[in-house]
Amino acid sequence: MDFRNLSLENPLISTLHYLVDLPEEWENSVNSPMKSFVRDTRAMASTPADIKELPSAYEFMLDVPGLKYSDINVEIKDENLLVITGERLRNDERDEEDSKYLRIERRMGKFMRKFTLPENVNVEVISAVCREGVLTVTVEKLPPPEQNRTKKIEVKIA
Secondary structure, rough: OOHHHOOOOOOHHHHHHEEEEEEOHHHHOOOOOOHHHHHHHHHHHHHOEEEEOOOOEEEEEEEEOOOOOHHHEEEEEOOOOOEEEEOOOOOOOOOOOOOOOOOOOOOOOOEEEEEEEOOEEEEEEEEEEEOOOOOEEEEEEEOOOOOOOOOOOOOOOO
């Protein structure tokens, strides 16, 4: 049975998905997905996000424990697409040669999320703050268009 096509929410299966590389013949096949597409899809599926609307802005919150700000990229593409990417690497430097993992549940590797922004945002005013393992990207809203003011004209008798 090919476990790579299962979409179970089991940490062991998720780890197996990450560790198993697709065969080379899939990469060259016209009818099958490319490795980069599969990796991007996995990266997006394994990166949960919360989105909050405030009166003056939208907030996008992602858990990024253990990452430095230099490991995270926040970009605007095509004027309304917010793209958040990064990579979490396993810190094997501290591992001893005779040690081995008994369980691997924390996701390592690339992560990515894409959000289509609404029309009422100011893409020139965006901030990203990483605090206590949570990345918060704030996108300011544009002020609402000014309403047409009605001016009453007094009618005079001539």
